[in-house]
Amino acid sequence: MSENASADVDAALARARQSGKRVLLVMGANWCSDSRALAGWLATNRFAELIDRKYELVFVNIGMPGTGDGHNLGIAARFGIQEVPGLPNVLVLTGDGVLVNPTTATSWRNAETRTGDAIYDELADLADLGV
Numbered sequence: 001m002s003e004n005a006s007a008d009v010d011a012a013l014a015r016a017r018q019s020g021k022r023v024l025l026v027m028g029a030n031w032c033s034d035s036r037a038l039a040g041w042l043a044t045n046r047f048a049e050l051i052d053r054k055y056e057l058v059f060v061n062i063g064m065p066g067t068g069d070g071h072n073l074g075i076a077a078r079f080g081i082q083e084v085p086g087l088p089n090v091l092v093l094t095g096d097g098v099l100v101n102p103t104t105a106t107s108w109r110n111a112e113t114r115t116g117d118a119i120y121d122e123l124a125d126l127a128d129l130g131v
Contacts, residue, residue: 005060005072012056017095022127024055027062027076028088035088037112041119050120054127055092062087081105092126100129 028035063071
């Protein structure tokens with residue numbers, strides 16, 4: 001994660017266009033237990049292998065949007081997510097910037113209580129979902 005989240009996303013999209021992978025854009029914050037839980041799963045060997053094969057991974061800090069202290073929310077809006085009701089948010093994008101999971105992108109507020117298998121299966125499905 002760098003100071004220029006938009007540039008990070010643009011770079012991941014460019015890599016995805018070249019490689020034929022998808023972008024896994026995780027919008028969260030380090031203070032959030034659900035964001036930390038999801039990041040922990042993504043750092044395991046099992047997930048690293050899936051991500052390496054299918055995704056360009058980008059983490060974006062969105063601060064505390066519920067309190068008015070949100071950061072980088074324009075990135076979510078760029079891909080059609082107008083409201084960020086909580087965090088984390090997981091946007092799966094094609095290399096051309098098409099949001100693959102518009103109905104589930106903001107549904108990850110329970111990431112801490114999801115099983116690793118459920119998260120893995122959802123990300124594996126989204127990697128191959130036709131758009």
